[in-house]
Amino acid sequence: MAAILLNLFCNPRARQPSPEAPDIAFAAPEAQERVRRFHHTLPTYQPTPLVALDQLARALGVGRIWIKDESKRFGLNAFKGLGASYAVCFTLADHLDMPPPLNFADFSQPRVRKALARLTLVTASDGNHGAAVAWMAAQLGCHSKVLLPHGTIAARLDAIRAFGGETIVIDGNYDDAVRRAARQADDQGAFLIQDTAWEGYEAIPERIMQGYLTLLDEALAQMGDTLPTHLFVPCGVGALAASLQAYLVKRFADQRPLLVVIEAAAADCYYRSMRAGGWEVIPVKGALETRMAGLACGEPTRPGWEILRRYADAFASARDDLAEAGMRRLAFPHPPDPPIEAGECGAVSTGCLCHMMQSETAQDGRKQLGLGPESRILLISTEGATDPDAYRRTVHRFKDDASAGR
Numbered sequence: 282m283a284a285i286l287l288n289l290f291c292n293p294r295a296r297q298p299s300p301e302a303p304d305i306a307f308a309a310p311e312a313q314e315r316v317r318r319f320h321h322t323l324p325t326y327q328p329t330p331l332v333a334l335d336q337l338a339r340a341l342g343v344g345r346i347w348i349k350d351e352s353k354r355f356g357l358n359a360f361k362g363l364g365a366s367y368a369v370c371f372t373l374a375d376h377l378d379m380p381p382p383l384n385f386a387d388f389s390q391p392r393v394r395k396a397l398a399r400l401t402l403v404t405a406s407d408g409n410h411g412a413a414v415a416w417m418a419a420q421l422g423c424h425s426k427v428l429l430p431h432g433t434i435a436a437r438l439d440a441i442r443a444f445g446g447e448t449i450v451i452d453g454n455y456d457d458a459v460r461r462a463a464r465q466a467d468d469q470g471a472f473l474i475q476d477t478a479w480e481g482y483e484a485i486p487e488r489i490m491q492g493y494l495t496l497l498d499e500a501l502a503q504m505g506d507t508l509p510t511h512l513f514v515p516c517g518v519g520a521l522a523a524s525l526q527a528y529l530v531k532r533f534a535d536q537r538p539l540l541v542v543i544e545a546a547a548a549d550c551y552y553r554s555m556r557a558g559g560w561e562v563i564p565v566k567g568a569l570e571t572r573m574a575g576l577a578c579g580e581p582t583r584p585g586w587e588i589l590r591r592y593a594d595a596f597a598s599a600r601d602d603l604a605e606a607g608m609r610r611l612a613f614p615h616p617p618d619p620p621i622e623a624g625e626c627g628a629v630s631t632g633c634l635c636h637m638m639q640s641e642t643a644q645d646g647r648k649q650l651g652l653g654p655e656s657r658i659l660l661i662s663t664e665g666a667t668d669p670d671a672y673r674r675t676v677h678r679f680k681d682d683a684s685a686g687r
């Protein structure tokens with residue numbers, strides 16, 4: 282029997298009136314504006330490309346498809362710099378009593394530089410967030426230390442070390458690394474810059490989610506007057522998906538596009554928890570083995586869980602095959618669509634959409650989500666080829682199949 286590539290759960294609560302109202306003030310229009318202004322002060326800030334894939338839309342029988350290509354973000358090959366930059370600068374400005382508004386240029390004052398040189402940032406990461414924290418530390422002249430799960434590939438360690446970050450690979454999974462990082466930061470009087478929140482550790486994860494608001498802010502501005510009907514967003518701890526979801530609720534209320542949360546099947550904690558009623562978190566334990574390294578998280582961030590269980594329209598649990606299929610689709614498009622380099626986490630949104638539109642087994646899901654000729658779909662590609670060897674193996678080895686299988 283063929284393996285099931287995608288499981289989908291549509292959230293009956295998403296559009297129902299409910300007394301449950303998770304706190305999404307962090308995504309209010311004033312906050313969106315504050316974060317946008319801060320990002321504009323970063324010397325390397327530029328909106329990432331929003332690319333229309335008209336031929337793919339035609340081939341799949343949907344109205345329009347756009348993909349937001351985060352491989353171009355700050356030269357980091359992933360979207361994470363948006364959250365890390367805002368959270369780090371906000372936290373350190375607060376620590377150093379720097380007056381608002383937050384402006385990156387203020388960190389070059391000699392008094393500030395001297396103080397920064399004594400500080401250390403600590404985080405746990407599957408790779409991309411760690412690289413973003415190390416990048417920010419390097420810009421500011423402070424130290425950084427990143428704890429990573431067992432099995433992290435050399436390319437991800439190198440990306441962190443390139444910014445002078447210290448790397449420690451632990452004997453455990455991502456969630457173990459988070460716990461270890463929290464203990465180390467505590468013991469060493471360092472700043473923990475984590476995207477996962479838990480009771481008593483909420484402020485910095487919230488700043489990280491605020492940083493991600495800029496991604497959607499840019500994409501909607503780039504789309505002009507057109508509003509997407511659907512967003513497909515990859516999900517690890519759920520900080521990104523929850524940030525975009527909160528943005529949509531704040532800005533569009535009931536008229537908001539549908540948001541589909543996509544997890545790796547090997548770490549599909551949201552999907553399992555929602556399937557089981559959505560009342561409590563069912564963590565996924567063990568090695569969390571998936572090619573989508575950034576999605577290998579077995580426990581959600583608390584606010585992510587509260588926001589997504591209440592508002593997200595659907596939860597998809599996707600096998601690695603869909604990420605790989607997505608990578609090939611994007612690398613070898615139907616001309617004149619341009620090629621896009623997307624790593625596993627980045628490409629899974631495309632792989633899922635293609636599967637949903639083309640597989641007989643996905644008919645029900647397609648119908649439930651109302652995907653068809655009227656749909657305008659925004660895919661978030663969160664990374665480039667962050668594992669270059671795997672990218673070569675996945676994309677180039679299958680070049681002919683990919684062309685033939687269009």
Ligand SMILES: Cc1ncc(COP(=O)(O)O)c(C=O)c1O
Binds near residue numbers: 515517518522627
């Ligand atoms: C490339 C990439 N995409 C998506 C995600 C998921 O983001 P989150 O953990 O906020 O759900 C990550 C997280 O590390 C990532 O690195």
